[in-house]
Amino acid sequence: MLDSKYVRTNPEEVADKLKKRGYTLDIESIKALEERRRGIQSSTEALQQERNARSKGIGQAKAKGEDIAPLLAEVENLKAQLTDAEAALTEVQSELDAVLAGVPNIPAEEVPDGLSEEDNVEIRRWGEPRAFDFDVKDHVEIGAQLGGLDFEVATKLTGARFAVMRGDIARLHRALIQFMLDVHQNEHGYEEVYVPFIVNKDSLYGTGQLPKFEEDLFKLNDDRDFYLIPTAEVPVTNLLRDEILDAKANLPMKLVCHTPCFRSEAGSHGRDTRGMIRQHQFEKVELVQFVRPEQSDAALDSLLDNAEAILKKLELPFRTVILCGGDIGFSAAKTYDIEVWIPSQAKYREISSCSSFRDFQARRMKARFRNPETNKVELLHTLNGSGLAIGRTLLAVLENYQQADGSVKVPTVLQPYLGGKTQLG
C-alpha cells in the first residue's frame, strides 16, 4: 500500500508516476472520499472529546458526592450522535482503505517505460547456448525416454498441469532443492526457514495477493478462509507482520525457504500446456530479505546475484531483464527476471523473478524496525526472488544437458547429490 498521506496530498504526482504501469488513478474519487473523511473525522473527534470531558466531570462530581443527575441529563443525546458519527467514520475509512488497497506500487525511477513483456530491457547475458549436432528433444520427450517423468498419470491422479516424477528424475529434482538451499546458506548468508503451506487472508493481504488477485489462488474449502500458498514469499514475508524489530536487531534479515507453490493459473488456459513450464503445483527455493530503506537498492542487486549464481554453477545459459512499468507485479517497485535458455523452444524463459517492494508490503503488514540513530519506528523494506523455480530448473537441466543417445549428463555441482552419478539413462 502506498502512503495514504502522500497519495491524498499529491494525487496528481502519484497518478503521473503510476502511468508508467498503464494504471489510471481515480484522482477525483480519492479526493472526494478524502474530503468526506476529513469532515467526518473532525466532527467525530469533537464529539468524542466532549464525551470524554463530560464523563470525566461526572466521575469527579460523583467522587465528591454531588448529585450527578443533571449532568447525566446534559449528555443524554450525545451518545446517539456519537454512535452515528462513528459509524459514518468507519464507513468512509473502509471505503478509502479499499480504494488505496487496490492501488499498485509506484515503479522505481529506473524502471523502463512500456506496457508489455515486449518492452522489458535485457541487461546482460551469461553463457553460450549450446550448439547441438542432433535434433533436440524437449523435456517431455527426454523424460518419457528416460522414464520417470509422467504427465499422463498425473492427469489421472488429479488433472491437467501436474507431474509425477520417479527414480533418477525425482532424485534430480530433490537434488536441485538441496543444492540451492546449501548454496544460499553456505555462500550467500541466508538462514533457512520452514513455514506453513497454508496461510490466512491477512498474510495474503500483507504481501498484496489479496484483495485483487484471489482468482490466482487455491482456496481451501474451510470456514477459516485458508489458502494454499502461491509462493513462499507469502508466509516468509509475513513473519514480520505486526512486528517492530528493536534497535539492535541485525538487519538485513536474509531468509531462504523451500516450499511447494500452488497456483490456479486462471486466465492461462492454453498457455504452456505441454510439460512442466506451467503447473498448478511446483517447488521453489525462495530468497527473502528485510532491509533498512537505504539498503534496499543494493539488496536487490545482491539478491539478483545470488539467484544468478545458481545458474552459473549449473552452467545454464541465461539472460537477465529488467521489467518495464507495464509488466511489473502489483506490489513491486522494481523487478528483474532471470530467463534460462530452453533449447527446445530456442528461447529464454523466466526461471526467477527478483523484486524490491520498498515499503509497499511493509506498510500493509506493519513490518517495522526501530531506527537506532533516531530511536524512531520506521517501515522496513522487503525484497524477494526465486532462487530458483525448481521445476523449470529441472526442465532446463534435462534439455541443456541432453545427449544424442537420449541420456542426460548430470551437472558437476549436482553429482554429489546424486551419489556421484554423472549421467542419467
Add this chain to the structure above:
RNA sequence: GGAAGGGUGGCAGAGUGGUCGAAUGCACCGGUCUUGAAAACCGGCGAUGUGCGAGCAUCCGUGGGUUCAAAUCCCACCCCUUCCGCCA
C-alpha cells in the same frame, strides 16, 4: 475432543468501571562519573491518525454489547499454556 487458566508497550509483568495510555523491571536513547569500558546515578523513552504547533482522537487478542464513562462487566470468535483423551 473434555477440563482449567491466560492473551496488556521492543520484552517481562501490575492494573477495586471514573485524571489509566496504563505501575514496575529489563532493553533502548541522552547525560554524570571513568584514561576507556563496565557498574552506579540522573533524565528520556508505546503505536497510529490528524494538525504548522500546543493539542485532540484512537489503540490493552478480534468483533459485538452494557454504561454518562470499559484494559476492567457481558456475549461470540481466535490464539496460547497446563492436565486428560486421541494421534503421524
